[in-house]
Amino acid sequence: DQQVKQNSPSLSVQEGRISILNCDYTNSMFDYFLWYKKYPAEGPTFLISISSIKDKNEDGRFTVFLNKSAKHLSLHIVPSQPGDSAVYFCAAGTFQKLVFGTGTRLLVSP
Amino acid sequence: NAGVTQTPKFQVLKTGQSMTLQCAQDMNHEYMSWYRQDPGMGLRLIHYSVGAGITDQGEVPNGYNVSRSTTEDFPLRLLSAAPSQTSVYFCASKTKQGASYEQYFGPGTRLTVT
Numbered sequence: 001d002q003q004v005k006q007n008s009p010s011l012s013v014q015e016g017r018i019s020i021l022n023c024d025y026t027n028s029m030f031d032y033f034l035w036y037k038k039y040p041a042e043g044p045t046f047l048i049s050i051s052s053i054k055d056k057n058e059d060g061r062f063t064v065f066l067n068k069s070a071k072h073l074s075l076h077i078v079p080s081q082p083g084d085s086a087v088y089f090c091a092a093g094t095f096q097k098l099v100f101g102t103g104t105r106l107l108v109s110p
Numbered sequence: 111n112a113g114v115t116q117t118p119k120f121q122v123l124k125t126g127q128s129m130t131l132q133c134a135q136d137m138n139h140e141y142m143s144w145y146r147q148d149p150g151m152g153l154r155l156i157h158y159s160v161g162a163g164i165t166d167q168g169e170v171p172n173g174y175n176v177s178r179s180t181t182e183d184f185p186l187r188l189l190s191a192a193p194s195q196t197s198v199y200f201c202a203s204k205t206k207q208g209a210s211y212e213q214y215f216g217p218g219t220r221l222t223v224t
Contacts, residue, residue, distance in 0.1 A: 043215035
């Protein structure tokens with residue numbers, strides 16, 4: 001039973017456009033949500049996070065939206081750059097235990 | 111400040127062999143954890159520790175042991191390796207900063223069990 005789902009295995013966008021990555025979760029006890037970016041042969045790199053008391057958090061080109069009633073979060077990247085091409089994982093949980101989605105591979109073409 | 115370090119980077123074991131994956135962090139984080147990443151499965155939590163002397167099981171703990179004798183180190187032991195433990199292993203650490211649970215990952219250890 002997957003508690004955190006990323007239903008799109010891949011996403012292709014053009015440079016300069018918006019990338020929207022989606023994530024759904026099932027456990028209403030989750031109080032913290034994060035996005036990670038991963039390049040091949042490297043560890044995941046933290047991008048942005050949001051706690052359950054907020055519905056939006058921005059950091060430069062990255063914005064995370066949380067819809068608690070729908071148990072859905074999304075990551076918006078604006079504008080997308082070729083260097084953003086990587087696998088993006090969402091994670092949800094509590095301080096002690098995080099559950100990760102299976103990842104979405106983003107390809108940003110020039 | 112090296113962050114989270116892991117050794118070795120690569121390892122090949124025969125079924126039944128034992129080994130220890132090393133993890134160290136220099137950020138004085140109280141929380142450390144081990145994940146494994148398999149194709150199409152995302153990262154799954156193996157074991158975690160909320161401080162020296164305290165460990166607990168994650169989602170997939172079977173076949174792995176951990177201990178936490180210092181804040182800095184959190185080794186993962188495979189007592190009798192099995193082919194199902196072929197995976198990439200990531201160690202992570204974090205601390206509470208207000209409401210932020212930012213978690214830092216090491217570069218990973220790629221383990222093959224034949």
